[in-house]
Amino acid sequence: MRLKRISEYVWEIPKTEKEGMNVPALIFGTEKIVNNLEEGVFEQITNVACLPGIVRAALCMPDGHVGYGFPIGGVAAFRTDGGVISPGGIGFDINCGMRLVRTDLTVEEVQPRVKELVDRLFHRIPAGVGAKGLLRLTPSEFEEVMVKGVDWCIEKGYGWEEDRERIESYGRIPGADPSKVSKRAIERGLAQMGTLGSGNHYLEVQIVKGESIFDPEVARVFGIREDQVVLMIHCGSRGFGHQIGTDYLKVFDSAMPKYGIKVRDRELACAPFTSPEGQDYYKAMVCAANAAFVNRQVILHRVREVLSDVFHRDPRDLGLEVVYDVAHNIAKVERHVVDGEEMEVLVHRKGATRSFGPGHPEIPEIYREVGQPVIIGGSMETGSYLLVGTEKAMKESFGSTAHGSGRTMSRHAAKRQIRGSELRQRMEERGIYVRAVTMSGLAEEAGFAYKNIDDVVEAVDRIGISRKVVKLKPIGNIKG
DNA sequence: ATGTAC
Secondary structure, eight states: OOOEEEETTEEEEOGGGSTTOSSOEEEESOHHHHHTSOHHHHHHHHHHTTSTTBOSOEEEEEEEEOOSSSOEEEEEEEETTTOEEOGGGTOSSTTOEEEEEEEEEEHHHHGGGHHHHHHHHHHHSOOSTTOOOSOOOOHHHHHHHHHHTHHHHHHHTSSOGGGGGGSGGGGOOTTOOGGGSOHHHHHHHTTOTTOOOSTTOEEEEEEEEEEEESOHHHHHHTTOOTTEEEEEEEEOOHHHHHHHHHHHHHHHHHHGGGGTOOOSSGGGOOEETTSHHHHHHHHHHHHHHHHHHHHHHHHHHHHHHHHHHHHTSOTTTTTOOEEEEEESEEEEEEEEEETTEEEEEEEEEESOEEOOOTTOTTSOHHHHTTOOEEEEBOOTTTOEEEEEOOHHHHHHSSSEEOOBOOBSSOHHHHHHHOOHHHHHHHHHHTTOEEEESOHHHHHHTOGGGBOOHHHHHHHHHHHTSSEEEEEEEEEEEEEO
């Protein structure tokens, strides 16, 4: 497919390249990254550009790879009036996301006890396919989870008041309607709050090395300093969100003819945002998004319990504060400037992170002057980054940036390259203590199966859609 | 990602 370089780090596939494109597709990345993207990504992002009501351009972030319908790393904004909502543009794992937690503990204090700490966390935070949590909710409690999100946790003592403002959308997106969620989805979700899941989901113990602080001023605002231990939580809405996605794909698949919508790929099933089907899915998606915030909040609660036990100190005294929590699989109603005019759009971010710049009213006051914290998670071997949102992201990418490394190798291929037990040993020799539910699952997540996180982060930093603040190095990891 | 196929 023909790629036109329109600036140093932006590549365009013009509208004329494929019949039916309503807008061009734009790929963000360095030459190296764009040259290495799978052909399927270009196919998928230009299919997205054909969807009804899409504005300006279909975007692909530097960590783009082939996904269900939309590429992972895809960002697309649709008119709220006249545009569509598509589960394939959000992902099955609704509000899969990242939460970063700071501590007042130093590397010297934690390093000698990292095995004990990781083992205790492993026992307290259930992980793996089908894992059930320590919390067993009644259907009416779960209804509150869907509607109130993290506010429910704070009411119940699973969170602190001050956690709320350090979560995207304050951990509670308005518009949830549990009556739009199937009984089956609720049955799957009831016992899953406070569980990690599997695949690339993890809980990681990380350290801040002095030479990895790129912006000391912003790092200080985010509560980050040299020699500090932090924890990163990566998980989503588990079987609950997955079931909602599955349910509504079926609904949309049969509703499309009614609305005269034809898509190039059945995986792009969608419905007008204002249609009954579109609104029902949106309301159910919000339920899953709020449940995912709750899931990460309950995991944080367990983290606070375990660290308090291990270090015999109160969690507040340990400085166990949320830095921020970002969604990377979600659609949100936001206002953006399109062709010089501010308008309301439904921004789909699928494997992409919100990256609002300084002064945005949706950023909490504590961070408003510098911009929104952006968390980009690498593979469990290579480290992760904390960045900050920019004004340029508001102009170029609907306030969005990348979310992670992006796979370069299939799970199957990764398992052929290395045995889980060998990887575990190799990681331990390099100072990363890992506990995994299955050794095959561990092998699938080997660092070599992913793009180099430094390349992805360097790209978003140079493009200017988020700025590097600090790189975080893993010393302990829990995998589902 | 996912009670990894209803």
